[in-house]
Amino acid sequence: MEERSEAELITAVLAGDAASFEPLVVKYSPRVFATARRYARRDSEVEDIVQEVWLKAFDKLKSFRGEAPFEHWLMRMAVRTCYDFLRGHQRNRESSFSEISEPEEDWLERFVVDPASAPEDADAAKLLIDRVMEKLSPEARMVIQLLEIEDRSVKEIAEITGWSVPLVKVRAFRARGEMRKILARMTKEKYL
Amino acid sequence: MNLAELHRKLAAAARLQKPDDRVPYAFEKRIMALVAERTATAWRVQWTRGLWRAAVSCMAVAVVCGAISLFTPDTNDGGNDLSQDFENTLLASVDQGDSTP
Numbered sequence: 001m002e003e004r005s006e007a008e009l010i011t012a013v014l015a016g017d018a019a020s021f022e023p024l025v026v027k028y029s030p031r032v033f034a035t036a037r038r039y040a041r042r043d044s045e046v047e048d049i050v051q052e053v054w055l056k057a058f059d060k061l062k063s064f065r066g067e068a069p070f071e072h073w074l075m076r077m078a079v080r081t082c083y084d085f086l087r088g089h090q091r092n093r094e095s096s097f098s099e100i101s102e103p104e105e106d107w108l109e110r111f112v113v114d115p116a117s118a119p120e121d122a123d124a125a126k127l128l129i130d131r132v133m134e135k136l137s138p139e140a141r142m143v144i145q146l147l148e149i150e151d152r153s154v155k156e157i158a159e160i161t162g163w164s165v166p167l168v169k170v171r172a173f174r175a176r177g178e179m180r181k182i183l184a185r186m187t188k189e190k191y192l
Numbered sequence: 193m194n195l196a197e198l199h200r201k202l203a204a205a206a207r208l209q210k211p212d213d214r215v216p217y218a219f220e221k222r223i224m225a226l227v228a229e230r231t232a233t234a235w236r237v238q239w240t241r242g243l244w245r246a247a248v249s250c251m252a253v254a255v256v257c258g259a260i261s262l263f264t265p266d267t268n269d270g271g272n273d274l275s276q277d278f279e280n281t282l283l284a285s286v287d288q289g290d291s292t293p
Contacts, residue, residue, distance in 0.1 A: 018224075018231050025220040034211035047216065054223045058230065115197050125205035132202060149206045176199075183195050183202075 006070050013061055025054055028071060032078050038145055039082040040089075041130075049085050053078045079146075079160045086138035097131070097186045104128050108187070135182050140175035147172055 004012075004023070012020035029050065036049040056077055064073050100108075107124035110117050118125070133141055142161065146152045154172070158165045 018227050021227055022220055022224050025223050029215045029219060030213035033215055034213035037212050043216075047219070050219070051223065051226070055226060055230065058227050111198060111201065112193060115194060115201065118201060120201055120204040121208050122205070125202060126209050129202040129206040133206070144203075148203045151207070179199055180195050183198050187193050187195075187198070 007066060010061060010064065010066070010070065013058075018058075021058060024057075024070070028074055029054075031071070031075065035075065035078045036082060038149075039086055039141070045085070045089070049078075049081055053081045056081065076160050079142075080162065083138060083142050083161065086141060090138065097189045100131070100186075101127065104131075112187075132179065132182055132186065136175065136178055139171050140178045143168065143171045143175040144179060147175075 004020070006024070009020045009024055013024075032050050032053050033046065036046045036053070040046045040049055053074070057074055060077070064070065101124075103122075103124040104127050107118050107122055107128065133144065136144060143157065146157045146160065147154070152160070154165055154168045157163070157168045161168070163171070
């Protein structure tokens with residue numbers, strides 16, 4: 001059987017054939033899961049986010065005009081749902097860095113002695129950045145994630161988040177400051 | 193400590209992390225079950241809303257008709273009201289039969 005195009009599937013869903021939604025879910029779920037895992041750690045939370053994204057997509061499919069690819073429209077919805085999740089789950093932000101594991105501590109010590117000797121691809125560095133990201137405010141985390149980790153432009157971030165370009169710039173400036181403060185706190189707790 | 197360099201290194205470490213895009217087994221089935229549930233609920237809600245609207249419209253029409261019949265001035269002219277006319281029409285054949293020799 002010939003595969004139906006995305007546009008055909010969407011038209012069918014809008015005409016009342018809900019089953020045509022399934023191929024879209026199968027195709028794009030890996031991307032939505034990858035996005036959700038950047039903002040949530042627990043599997044149950046990730047699944048809840050992705051489920052919400054798909055239900056929102058189904059409910060709001062009428063608003064999809066087909067001017068941009070469906071994937072862009074869906075990913076915008078995914079990022080916004082993740083942001084809502086971050087705003088609703090602001091735990092661990094005030095906790096200290098006392099629970100840093102031994103490999104993370106070793107990595108930090110190597111960095112203190114000689115920054116070049118601490119490899120970026122080490123698992124400890126990945127754990128550390130996850131820990132630091134969890135302590136950022138939802139706005140700062142969103143901006144750092146999109147701007148510095150996913151390498152998106154300010155304009156792209158504005159489109160994804162629905163914020164204006166100047167607001168993204170202001171939030172990026174504040175986010176970097178916030179990140180710097182958290183790093184300072186972390187190193188102070190460990191080395192003073 | 194060079195915080196800017198630490199920031200850069202950690203951001204680079206995060207960039208090196210390949211996002212995990214595994215999807216739990218039969219996840220799409222779960223979504224489709226929820227979508228079907230939603231569709232059925234939406235259908236019921238639409239019908240309920242439609243019926244309520246129809247009921248409200250019927251009530252409004254009934255109230256308007258009641259008000260018209262209540263406030264319309266009585267135009268009876270000497271007993272020639274609708275009931276009298278109806279009776280005359282109904283009994284016309286009987287009256288004709290009586291008057292024929």
